[in-house]
Amino acid sequence: MASGGGRRLGLFSWALFDWANQPYFTLITTFIFAPYFAAEFIGDPVRGQALWGYTLAAAGVVVALFSPILGAIADVSGPRKPWIAAFGVLFVVSCSYLYTAVPGAPGSALWIAIALGLAAIAAEFAIVFNNAMLPSLVPEHQIGRLSGFGWGLGYLGGLVALLMIIGLPDAPFLGLQSAQAEAGRLVGPLTAIWFLIFALPLFLFTPDQR
Template sequence: MDIAAGRMDERPGTSRLGIAGWMLFDWAAQPFFTVITTFIFAPYFVSRLTADPAQGQAVWGYTLTAAGIVIALLSPVLGAIADATGPRKPWIAFFAAVKIASLALLWYAAPGSSLIYAALLLALATVAAEFSIVFNDSTMTRLVSEREVGRISNIAWGLGYLGGMIVLIAVVVLVASDPQTGKTVLGLDPLFGLDPAKGEDARITGPISAIWYLIFILPMFFFTPDAIRATMTMAEAAARGLEELRGTLSELKERAGILRFLIARMIFQDGVNGLLALGGTFAAGMFGWQTMELGVYGIILNIVAIAGCLVASWLDPHLGSKKIVVASLVCLTIATLGIVSTGPGFTLFGLAPLPSTDSGGLFGTAAEKAYIAYGLLVGIAFGPVQASSRSYLARSVSPDEAGRYFGLYALSGRATSFLAPASVATVTLLTGSARIGMVALVAFLALGLVLLLRTPYPAHRPT
């Protein structure tokens, strides 16, 4: 499909302020994934909101499953409707309102309260966050040339990790306290007098993420150009959008490369999503990490992730998005094997025994240090694997069809997203072992990698 590459190079450039506004969307959105679904609130949900960590991990896994099914079913439909209506910003605004309200209400998820209440809010916030990403990602093809999409995608992703890390540092330094002393790492009382015994150190991350998102999403609305509004009603746009979606699905039969890319991405992204969502809860249950340890671990990973995205932003235009994604998947597969092979007193499934003595302080045992070492590999790779996948598709479609294809892209990231958390949750319940449950993630990453190796780049080229 030569038209895709040609049209991307011919479109007029966007102002630097417009591109900066688009990149700040990731800066605004990432704290939700950093402090809510990965390092702070999700581990709190699993290990402190309920007295049974195995039950908590199972409910968390099924929450992600339910949200994933909704996202998978509706993302391509909404993407196609957006192509028909034109502007993306009204859609982003609506889902931003849902996300902000859901996050703010997490403050009331106190220990001993209903798991269903917190799970419902988390599911709503997750669905709203992912739908917003569909519409924001689909504008990328209109902003810069084909060569530049990999660079701005990785820089934006790196900015997202920086934003997430800043919020995470604020939580760790100003809010999280040592259960023994009641003081933060700076030796201060927690900000606002928050009481860790009531889970307030974790619960506050909901309102903080909501406020951060509200403030920093505004530059995208003010400065980033939107598509021209189509001259049709919403009902007409919905009908046309659904018709175009059916046409796109039929069209995929002739665009085998894009179809293969979407299938490969569907499988490996499931593993990535599961690793990001469950890695922190796994560590919390295995080592008993509290908000402070989880926060410091998250800061370490985010520092490495920022560096990984910056390096990938330079390599992507030279090596191409496919090589970046392949290298990242290799790192993630190795890291996941390392993580699930590690427990108190051992790593590599017991082939490498480790001293069980605790030297005191943060991450005092050798097993915890090994876990962090594997986590560094995750940090290096989980930004580039997603950012360069985004630019992989952007190089393969034209701007006029970007909405529906990025809707399918979101579908490919969510169509089987319920399988990884559901597999982990179910195996965990059946075996009583979170470690055995986590092994399932390796299969998703490895199979997706194998399929991607046989996919053309860009994906519109003949297979």
């Protein structure tokens, strides 16, 4: 890795990936889209929470089964960025699709559940390959420090994104229609845009293993 400022920028850009990724877990799987999905999109909190749970559980099984395999691939395949980019594209498309979760259209519940599952899988697998970059970026005794910095940056990013969403006015904003719950649905594409913006430095400034 380059010395001086270039090296620091590369390390910060690696850590910034957590900032890019965390709003998915904060906005979609926890605070905003999850309750919207159950209460408004499905329209039945009990059935909606059950479908949400089954979807993320299925995604969790896929992640648990394939993460060790992908981790092994990451250890021997050289560059990690192409994998991160591929899962990043899947993540962005899946999160953006959540905007179509219009209340009163439960016939699309299956497709929204599929998008949720794919977004969860893509987010986790991108993290696998991002973490696999660590040994080539810093000496072994510095891995914990850089990893911890990335975790803290991600936590902060999720909090900032949540405060931004909470700060949106209740009245229709930028033409959003409250009757179609566009404010709740908007967290999908906003999460995708956030990821695109803040994951970009990783591809521009962080060196990849060859």
